[in-house]
Amino acid sequence: xxxxxxxxxxxxxxxxxxxxxxxxxxxxxxxxxxxTAMKAAIEDAGLTNRDVDxxxxxxxxxxxxxxxxxGQRLGIDASFSxxxxxGGASQILSVAxxxxxxxxxxxxxxxxxxxxxxxxxxxxxxxxxxRGNIVPQSQEENEFEPEFGYFGAPATHGFGARRHMAxxxxxxxxxxxIAVTFRDHASRNPCAQKREPLTLEQxxxxxxxxxxxxxxxxxxxxxxxxALVITSAERAxxxxxxxxxxxxxxxxxxxxGWFYDDHMVDTAAQQASRQAYAMAGLGPRDxxxxxxxxxxxxxxxxxxxDYGFCPKGEGGPFVAxxxxxxxxxxxxxxxxxxxxxxxxxxxxxxxxxVHQVRRDRPPDRQVPDCEVALASGHxxxxxxxxxxxxxxxx
Amino acid sequence: MNETYLKPLPVPSEESRPFWDACRRHEFRLQRCAAxxxxxxxxxxxxxxxxSDQWEWALASGHxxxxxxxVFHRVYHPGFRDAVxxxxxxxxxxxxxxxxxxVIDCPLDELRVGLPVEVVFDDVTDDCTLPKFRPVR
Numbered sequence: 001x002x003x004x005x006x007x008x009x010x011x012x013x014x015x016x017x018x019x020x021x022x023x024x025x026x027x028x029x030x031x032x033x034x035x036t037a038m039k040a041a042i043e044d045a046g047l048t049n050r051d052v053d054x055x056x057x058x059x060x061x062x063x064x065x066x067x068x069x070x071g072q073r074l075g076i077d078a079s080f081s082x083x084x085x086x087g088g089a090s091q092i093l094s095v096a097x098x099x100x101x102x103x104x105x106x107x108x109x110x111x112x113x114x115x116x117x118x119x120x121x122x123x124x125x126x127x128x129x130x131r132g133n134i135v136p137q138s139q140e141e142n143e144f145e146p147e148f149g150y151f152g153a154p155a156t157h158g159f160g161a162r163r164h165m166a167x168x169x170x171x172x173x174x175x176x177x178i179a180v181t182f183r184d185h186a187s188r189n190p191c192a193q194k195r196e197p198l199t200l201e202q203x204x205x206x207x208x209x210x211x212x213x214x215x216x217x218x219x220x221x222x223x224x225x226x227a228l229v230i231t232s233a234e235r236a237x238x239x240x241x242x243x244x245x246x247x248x249x250x251x252x253x254x255x256x257g258w259f260y261d262d263h264m265v266d267t268a269a270q271q272a273s274r275q276a277y278a279m280a281g282l283g284p285r286d287x288x289x290x291x292x293x294x295x296x297x298x299x300x301x302x303x304x305x306d307y308g309f310c311p312k313g314e315g316g317p318f319v320a321x322x323x324x325x326x327x328x329x330x331x332x333x334x335x336x337x338x339x340x341x342x343x344x345x346x347x348x349x350x351x352x353x354v355h356q357v358r359r360d361r362p363p364d365r366q367v368p369d370c371e372v373a374l375a376s377g378h379x380x381x382x383x384x385x386x387x388x389x390x391x392x393x394x
Numbered sequence: 395m396n397e398t399y400l401k402p403l404p405v406p407s408e409e410s411r412p413f414w415d416a417c418r419r420h421e422f423r424l425q426r427c428a429a430x431x432x433x434x435x436x437x438x439x440x441x442x443x444x445x446s447d448q449w450e451w452a453l454a455s456g457h458x459x460x461x462x463x464x465v466f467h468r469v470y471h472p473g474f475r476d477a478v479x480x481x482x483x484x485x486x487x488x489x490x491x492x493x494x495x496x497v498i499d500c501p502l503d504e505l506r507v508g509l510p511v512e513v514v515f516d517d518v519t520d521d522c523t524l525p526k527f528r529p530v531r
Contacts, residue, residue: 131470143404143414144436147524148496150482151470158464159484166462166507211465211479256442259484259492264462 005248005279010394012099013236013243016045016229017351022342023193024119025223031063034115035073037225041111042074045229046240049074052229054110055081056097058090058345070113079107086253087379088293090114091226091346092386096249098230108231114347115225122221132221153295154210154218156382160264161212161298167265167313172212174316175297176203179216179339181324182294186336188326188365193220193342217297219338226347228354233394244357247282247372247391250275254383267299268385269306269376276387277308282372284308287389289356289367290330291349293378294337300324303376304332307387331367346377350388357392401473403522409437412451417523420515424489426452435491454489456513457530460497461486463505481505485527499528 018040020033034057042049055078059066066083070076080101084090091114098110122128131137132152140146164170180200186192198216206215236243252271254263277283284307294300301315309330310318324332335341335352342348353373355361367373371393377386406414416423424433429446433454440447463483469475481502485493497505498514511527518524 130472132468143406143410144494146402146471147404147522148482148494148526149401149466149471149474149477149480150494152468154468155464155466155482159462162464163462163507208465208467208479211467213464259461259494 003278005275006281008099008103008246009279009281010245010247010391011233012102012230012246013233014095014228014246014350014354014390015231015236015239015241015243016041016043016047017354018042018044018227019191019348019351020115020225022191022222022224022344022348025117026120028117028120028223030115030117030225031069031073033117033223033225034070034113034227037115037227038070038074038111038113041113041227041229044241047109047229049076052076052109052111053079054098054101054107056084056094056110056112058084058094058114076111080110085380086384086386087381088295088345089251089253089377089379089384089386091350092249092375092377092388093251095228095230095246095350095388096251096386099246102230102232108235110230111227112230113225113227114345116344117223118343119221119223152210154213156258157296157298158210158213159258160302161296163262163265164298164302165212168316170301170316172204172214173200174301174319175212175217176200177319178294178297178300178324179203181319182333182337183340185326185334185365186340189335189341192336192340193222194336194340213296216339219295219343220340222342222344224342224344226344226351228350242358242392244354245391245394246388248276248278248280248387248389250277250279250387252385253380258382263383265302266312267302267306267378268383269303269378269387272385272387273307276389280389280391282389286372287330287374288370289334289353289373290332291334291353291373291375292332292337293346293349293376294333294339295343295378297339299378300332303378307374307376326365326367334361334365334367345379346375349375349377353388353390357390399519401518402471403519407437409439413437414522416451417515417525418521420523422454422456422513422525423451424454424487424491425449433489433491435493454487458485458487458493458511458527460484460505460507460509460511461492462507463497465502483527485511496526497528498526504529
């Protein structure tokens, strides 16, 4: 039976992408970086701000009614606008909301994006550096966490990694292959935050942060932004860039929590990916490259399983086979990912997927004949997941 | 009791205060539904299984197993400067809920997923007792 969402398959397209400077941008503001990225995306689409009547953003936590702030900066009164709150799953959610809003006749052309100045915020002073200040202090937990010395995202995801290791014999070397591969991809990307080569030996010798994670298991603390323009397939045909069609999307939010059931090993990506594949009429074998939400190495490994690229528990041998390399069976995070290119909460995953489907990357970064690209988003207290399949030929 | 306790202390909410008051009496209590008899954590004013608002803070066994654990090497708070490396574990309580705590009296190389543990109360200040877990001997 046809998936109900298949009605939207390939009817909407990403027609513009943009990004700001990515990395350490001292003194930057999240709003300023996102303004730069959105301006670039609108111009890439061959449009002006007057052509945009929809705006969907995810604010960095501490900014109320974030989309209003962006509309003000970009001179956009919107027919449809909102800010989302699904953490790293928000960016793909924004793409889906854009398609749905256009489909409902609420607007015609939507800009989405995410920007952050987390490196600058973290490095304000010694206290923010120690706290690893990536969430506003007002959102830190008051009980059941800090009194036991439980702080930060590495520990949260480390629980999942440890459990996967215990259940399936996964090793730190397996995680290391992911970090080393993505660093190699970043070394080819002049915009990446970390470009110096990384070996498996260096990975294993690096200091432990929260065991089982060492330094290179953890994504970067980044200043940066990315943005997209989405419109109908009909309008896309009149615009300068090759349309990148939204073939499918899917979501799953395991709101009962990361600690509940075995959510930390059988992640929400299982159900989200099934929805996206069904909507698109595609399967794992159709995917030419994957841009996976890599907040930590382990999250790549478990998602590869959950997306059906290998059976559950076999992610370790799969990544050790070299499958993720450019030229491998499933080139993954071909711009370096959040582990090496820069962490913009899944936004740069979509930007890279668009470039791969457009086939406009230089030869050493381009997946040949890329027809279908997958992007994933994960976050929102580690339980919200979003899947996006982009396609060149509708 | 330690006069110069430098680690963070829990800041109870109105919902969680009975849990912390019980800990001071060295009792490990969980919310338990009067309608379906199930336990839950973290606190909620209705049962997450059947949405009943009839429940009590019931005495729990304090027994469970290590569901997963990590070992902190990085210092995120000055109070833990001398504590690293220290373990933080998710305990799968026998009653069902999962509870985050520290495993104590256990060498790091003996800590493992599935390890049976029991609650032990750490009176860290005059006003605060933390429920921690140790291997069942």
